[in-house]
Amino acid sequence: MSDKKVRVRFAPSPTGGLHLGGVRTVLFNYLFAKKHKGDFVLRIEDTDQNRYVDGAEQYILDCLKWCGITPDESPVVGGQYAPYRQSERKPIYRQYAEKLVAEGHAYYAFDTAEDLDKKRKEVPNFQYGLATRNGLRNSLSLPLQETEKLLHDGTPHVIRIKMPEGETVNFNDMIRGHVSFETNQVDDKVLLKADGMPTYHLAVVVDDYLMKITHAFRGEEWLPSAPVHILLWEYLGWKADMPEWAHLPLILKPDGHGKLSKRDGARLGFPVYAMNWWDAKTNELTPGFRELGFLPEAFLNLLAMLGWNDGTDQEIFSLDEMIEKFSIERISKAGAKFDFEKAKWYNAEWIKRTDAETLKLKVWDILKANNVIVKDEAYLLKVIDTIKDRCVLLTDFYQQAAYFFQQPAEYDLNAVKPKWTDAKTDFFTAFIGILSSPETFDAAELEAKFKALAEEKGLKAGDVMLPFRIMLVGGKFGPHVFDIAKLLGESETIIRIEKALEAFTA
RNA sequence: GGCCCGUUCGUCUAGGGGUUAGGACGUUAGAUUUUCAUUCUAGAAACAGGGGUUCGAUUCCCCUACGGGCUACCA
Numbered sequence: 349m350s351d352k353k354v355r356v357r358f359a360p361s362p363t364g365g366l367h368l369g370g371v372r373t374v375l376f377n378y379l380f381a382k383k384h385k386g387d388f389v390l391r392i393e394d395t396d397q398n399r400y401v402d403g404a405e406q407y408i409l410d411c412l413k414w415c416g417i418t419p420d421e422s423p424v425v426g427g428q429y430a431p432y433r434q435s436e437r438k439p440i441y442r443q444y445a446e447k448l449v450a451e452g453h454a455y456y457a458f459d460t461a462e463d464l465d466k467k468r469k470e471v472p473n474f475q476y477g478l479a480t481r482n483g484l485r486n487s488l489s490l491p492l493q494e495t496e497k498l499l500h501d502g503t504p505h506v507i508r509i510k511m512p513e514g515e516t517v518n519f520n521d522m523i524r525g526h527v528s529f530e531t532n533q534v535d536d537k538v539l540l541k542a543d544g545m546p547t548y549h550l551a552v553v554v555d556d557y558l559m560k561i562t563h564a565f566r567g568e569e570w571l572p573s574a575p576v577h578i579l580l581w582e583y584l585g586w587k588a589d590m591p592e593w594a595h596l597p598l599i600l601k602p603d604g605h606g607k608l609s610k611r612d613g614a615r616l617g618f619p620v621y622a623m624n625w626w627d628a629k630t631n632e633l634t635p636g637f638r639e640l641g642f643l644p645e646a647f648l649n650l651l652a653m654l655g656w657n658d659g660t661d662q663e664i665f666s667l668d669e670m671i672e673k674f675s676i677e678r679i680s681k682a683g684a685k686f687d688f689e690k691a692k693w694y695n696a697e698w699i700k701r702t703d704a705e706t707l708k709l710k711v712w713d714i715l716k717a718n719n720v721i722v723k724d725e726a727y728l729l730k731v732i733d734t735i736k737d738r739c740v741l742l743t744d745f746y747q748q749a750a751y752f753f754q755q756p757a758e759y760d761l762n763a764v765k766p767k768w769t770d771a772k773t774d775f776f777t778a779f780i781g782i783l784s785s786p787e788t789f790d791a792a793e794l795e796a797k798f799k800a801l802a803e804e805k806g807l808k809a810g811d812v813m814l815p816f817r818i819m820l821v822g823g824k825f826g827p828h829v830f831d832i833a834k835l836l837g838e839s840e841t842i843i844r845i846e847k848a849l850e851a852f853t854a
Numbered sequence: 855g856g857c858c859c860g861u862u863c864g865u866c867u868a869g870g871g872g873u874u875a876g877g878a879c880g881u882u883a884g885a886u887u888u889u890c891a892u893u894c895u896a897g898a899a900a901c902a903g904g905g906g907u908u909c910g911a912u913u914c915c916c917c918u919a920c921g922g923g924c925u926a927c928c929a
Contacts, residue, residue, distance in 0.1 A: 361929050396928055461927060468926090473855060475925075506927050524859070533857050534925095541927040548929050572858055572924040595859085598922070602865075605921075650866095653878095657867065661877045680867080683922060687865050690879040700892085738891040748891090763889090810888040817889060824889040 354386025355562050358419075359552065361393040362404035365625025365634055366411045368608060368686065369567060369599045372651040376596060377565045378417050379652075379674040389559060390422035392433045393552075395545045402628065405433075411622045415644050416667060429559040434551050441546035444554050444584060445507040445539050449487070453583040454539060457486035458498055458505045477511055477535040507540040509549070509576060517575035522563075522594040522676045529575040537576050549573060553580040556591055564591040568683070569607075571595045594676060597655050598683040608686050610634055618688040622647070641714075641741030642691075646698035650691045654684040664697055696740040704732035711745045718746045720753050727752075730835060734827050748826065752835060755844055756822025759851055763824060764815045768852050775805045775812055776819075776845050783838045783845075791830040798830070819848035 356377045360370055381388040390412070394400055409424060421427025431437055448454035457476075459467075463485075468474045481488055487495040488510070498505070515531040539550040546554070556564060574593060581590040598607045602616060613620035613635065623636035637647050649665055658665075658673040665673070699707070708725070711732055715722055722728050735748040782797050789797060798816075799809045817829045820841065826832060833841045 359929090363929075393929065399928060457927090459927095464926085473925085475856090504927095508927095521859095527858075529858070538927050543927080545927085547927070552929095567923090568859065569923055570929090574858095597860080600922075607922080653866065655866090659868075661868080663866090663878060682860050684867090685865060687879065690866065693879055696892090735891095737893090740891090808888085813888050821889085826890075827892095828887085829889080 352560075352562050354381055354384040355389060355560050356381045356386065356565060357389040357391050357556070357559065357561050359391045359393045359555075359566075360408055361396065361399065362408065363396075363399045363401050364404055364627065365610075365621035365623070365636065366408055367610070368620055368622070368651065371411065371415065371622050371647070372599065372654060373565055373567060373596060374412065374415070374417060375648055375651055375670075376594075376656070376674075376679070379670050380563060380565070380676065381420075382671045383674045386562070387420040388417070389427070389429075389561070390419035390432065391555060391559070392423055392435075393548065394433055394435045395541075395547065395551055397435075397543070397545070407623070407625060414623060414638055415648055434546070434555065437551075437555065438545060440558070441550055441554055442540060442544065445546070445550060448509070448539070448580075448583055449507060451583065452510065453579075454507050454509050455481075455487045455536075456495060456499065456505045457484065457508045457536075457538075458490075458503055459485050460504070475535040476508065478513055478532055481510075481536060504542040506538045506542055508536040508538050509579065511536055511576075511579070517578050519574065519578050519593065521571075521574075522592055523597075523679050524571075524595060524681060527571070527574070529572075531575065531579075534572075534575050537573070539580075549576050549580065553577050553584065553586075557581070557584070557586050557589060560589075561591045563594065565594045565596060568595045568598050594679075597680060599654055600683045600685045602685050602687055607683070616688070618691070641743035642695050643698045643702065643710075643742065645702070646691075646695040649698065650694040653694075654686065655680050664694070664701070692740050695742075699736050699739050699742070702736075704729045704736070707732050707736065707742075710742055711749065714742055714745050715749060715753070718750065720746070720750050722753060727835075734831055734835065738827070751821045751826070752832070755847065756818075756820075758822060759818050759848060760823045761851070764818055764852055767811075768815075771805060771807060772812060772815060773849060773853060775802060775807055776815075776849055778805065780842050780845055783842050788838065791828070791834045794833060795830045815848075815852070816845075819845050 358374045358377050360366065378388050380386075390408075392405055392408075394405070405423070409422070412419065419425065421429065421432060423432040426432075445454060449456065464476070474480065476484065483489065486508070490498070511531045511534050513532060516528050517531060518526065518528045521527050537549050538547050540546055574595070578590070581587050600606065601608050601612050608620060610620050619635045619637045619640050621634050621636045623638040625634040625636065626632070627634070638644070645666060648667055648670070652665065652670055653663060656674070656679050659678060708728060712722055712728065731749050731752045732745070735745070739745055739748055779798065779801055782801065798812075802809045802812055813829065814824070817824065817826065820829065820832050820836065836844070
């Protein structure tokens with residue numbers, strides 16, 4: 349690697365929520381930058397005014413924040429290469445496109461979108477390029493005077509790159525190694541649109557150059573247009589500063605074919621976006637990992653493992669650990685099918701490994717959202733510690749924790765009522781006596797007393813254990829029942845037994 | 855169709871000229887937990903096919919097949 353300071357960018361276009369693959373691209377960019385003590389730049393590629401969606405940029409910012417990834421330069425924090433929104437850089441691009449025209453590497457094209465649509469329908473496999481450009485309306489095919497007149501009259505036009513004839517574009521991809529393309533196979537891409545905005549092809553090259561980007565990570569879907577970009581770097585005279593390319597493997601649908609899309613999430617029942625995305629136009633909510641109950645640490649971890657590993661059996665990595673161990677050589681070439689089951693496993697692991705103090709606020713929010721009021725923080729911490737190993741998603745904390753804060757709204761009566769006897773009522777009445785005694789017992793002692801009492805009353809402990817749980821919890825779930833009783837406290841336990849007894853014997 | 859990229863258990867992957875091809879998720883069976891989950895133990899499960907090269911290929915090369923991407927004045 350050269351001695352230049354590493355600078356990478358994540359360049360999303362603000363057209364909606366951020367997709368899994370997008371976040372993974374951010375992550376790999378960020379890991380690489382931080383690994384090499386470089387800069388991570390966020391650049392907004394909003395050159396398509398038709399696809400621009402309000403709120404999408406803020407969403408991207410929020411998403412990075414949730415993930416704990418802080419850009420060194422961005423539209424909001426600025427930086428020495430500002431502005432970082434391509435729409436605000438519009439005046440920059442034209443001169444480069446004109447320079448390319450002047451030097452014979454690009455040309456003006458006057459064909460309308462309708463003309464070309466028609467052409468594509470008529471001619472199978474139509475491409476605007478070497479074989480066809482002479483028969484179309486552009487500064488290559490038209491007489492000079494006519495081109496000048498059209499330009500002078502302000503006729504709408506685009507600028508297209510003129511792909512050279514019979515050349516091979518070679519380059520080295522950090523992930524794929526040597527890749528080459530025949531220029532005859534690549535069409536004359538539009539560089540500057542009729543509205544004066546650059547297309548991605550021009551903008552990415554100009555901005556990467558101006559922003560001194562040293563390594564360019566992007567999805568594999570960009571590989572076919574790489575020769576256009578490489579030629580542009582060359583034609584603009586910047587070849588020596590061209591970043592190294594890394595085309596990341598795609599994240600694929602779990603079942604069928606193709607890359608993962610928003611639709612797959614809805615179809616298969618798992619999120620595809622990082623966070624909830626609400627589309628104001630369609631009034632449609634696309635669910636996100638965050639709201640479903642994923643920890644950002646788990647989310648990043650599972651994304652990283654989709655296409656990267658450190659060469660050992662380790663699967664759980666913190667962000668810092670990933671920065672330390674990251675290397676491009678260990679990114680796989682093939683696309684990875686997304687597996688939601690494994691994704692959940694990562695989250696469960698992260699919940700287990702995260703201490704109650706760190707989980708506190710998030711659990712608090714989830715309980716609050718479900719109208720469970722937490723008054724005692726120390727108590728909440730104890731509750732979290734006793735239940736976190738049984739939670740896969742943060743949202744599971746609601747079911748697992750609610751009964752610690754409020755009496756069961758209803759009981760699983762089918763599990764107790766059919767087998768209820770007066771002896772059981774008698775047992776629990778006596779057990780209330782034990783709980784009421786001035787002496788207090790820990791969970792194990794309480795269990796011993798409970799069992800001894802059962803025997804004394806001629807009952808099997810198992811016959812009263814489940815009813816006891818249902819009295820406290822409402823259903824057949826939760827941690828050890830005596831731990832629950834201890835956490836609830838003697839008086840609350842007594843209240844719940846009495847209340848439940850009424851329901852069971854009614 | 856054309857061009858480009860890819861191919862190890864169902865999935866994510868490790869490995870690499872000679873291995874009992876390893877791990878994880880999921881799955882199956884069992885143990886623990888007088889709930890459920892956790893946890894633990896064990897099991898089933900893979901080198902796409904065909905040619906080379908080689909004493910020996912899953913590993914290197916070629917072809918085929920299959921999968922994926924691109925083929926917009928979208929990114």
